[in-house]
Amino acid sequence: MTPVLELTGVAARYRGARTDVVSGISLAVRPGESLALVGESGAGKTTLLRLLLGLARPTAGEVRFDGAPLAPRDREQMRRFRRGVQCVFQDPYSSLDPRRRVGAIVAEPLRSLGLDSRASAAPKVAAALEGVGLPADAAERYPHEFSGGQRQRIAIARATVCDPRVLLADEPVSALDVTTRVKVVELLAELKRERGLTLVMVSHDLSVVASLCERTAVLEHGRIVEQGTTAQVLGAPGHPYTRRLLDSVPRLP
Ligand SMILES: Nc1ncnc2c1ncn2[C@@H]1O[C@H](COP(=O)(O)OP(=O)(O)O)[C@@H](O)[C@H]1O
Numbered sequence: 001m002t003p004v005l006e007l008t009g010v011a012a013r014y015r016g017a018r019t020d021v022v023s024g025i026s027l028a029v030r031p032g033e034s035l036a037l038v039g040e041s042g043a044g045k046t047t048l049l050r051l052l053l054g055l056a057r058p059t060a061g062e063v064r065f066d067g068a069p070l071a072p073r074d075r076e077q078m079r080r081f082r083r084g085v086q087c088v089f090q091d092p093y094s095s096l097d098p099r100r101r102v103g104a105i106v107a108e109p110l111r112s113l114g115l116d117s118r119a120s121a122a123p124k125v126a127a128a129l130e131g132v133g134l135p136a137d138a139a140e141r142y143p144h145e146f147s148g149g150q151r152q153r154i155a156i157a158r159a160t161v162c163d164p165r166v167l168l169a170d171e172p173v174s175a176l177d178v179t180t181r182v183k184v185v186e187l188l189a190e191l192k193r194e195r196g197l198t199l200v201m202v203s204h205d206l207s208v209v210a211s212l213c214e215r216t217a218v219l220e221h222g223r224i225v226e227q228g229t230t231a232q233v234l235g236a237p238g239h240p241y242t243r244r245l246l247d248s249v250p251r252l253p
């Protein structure tokens with residue numbers, strides 16, 4: 001099966017920097033699969049997500065979407081890409097515009113993709129809010145009226161309202177307390193199961209990784225040191241860095 005997203009020999013460098021922050025990155029995400037990116041802070045996980053989202057440009061190698069190189073100038077491809085690939089960020093406090101009602105926030109992808117008018121978006125927004133376990137009247141309220149966990153649900157509703165094929169999530173549950181974390185993980189699992197959603201997720205919580213992602217790639221200083229099935233990588237790590245990572249974080253008993 002053609003990978004929906006693929007990085008081949010990718011390197012990236014931030015403006016003004018003298019060295020690459022990630023390099024030699026090759027990984028493929030096939031439809032319906034979920035991939036976890038793990039590694040210490042600063043390893044380059046967020047940079048990889050930015051590359052996969054087309055927000056950062058590789059200095060070497062290629063980012064491919066449905067087998068074709070990602071070309072920001074190809075309007076037709078970008079439209080399919082924005083429709084098919086959505087993202088959720090770490091911080092549910094800064095990622096939602098405080099001045100807009102939740103309904104408008106969640107409708108934003110439908111509106112910006114030109115899929116819906118205000119009126120035709122409304123039932124989809126209500127369904128997306130219901131899908132993440134929020135009451136339909138949430139649409140009339142503002143982000144500050146919600147808790148951190150509820151806000152992350154709003155962000156997930158926004159990312160899934162246009163029925164994307166792929167969700168890229170950067171530490172989607174790290175800002176949440178334990179009980180809320182469990183609920184949001186369950187919600188993501190349900191989206192995978194029921195919609196066949198493809199998931200690429202950064203998480204430092206290896207129990208979250210183990211419960212959601214079939215595959216795991218381990219990043220150390222901008223390089224992938226190990227990748228494979230999560231059972232393999234976390235169960236019988238082949239690289240000393242992965243073993244150190246496993247020793248340094250809390251695990252499920
Ligand atoms: N906008 C930026 N400008 C310059 N350097 C950056 C920028 N964002 C991240 N970096 C650097 O790139 C490296 C990887 O960062 P990042 O991808 O955010 O890692 P992670 O998400 O694994 O913590 C770090 O050394 C970080 O300081």
Ligand SMILES: [Mg+2]
Nearest residue numbers: 045046047170
């Ligand atoms: Mg990060």
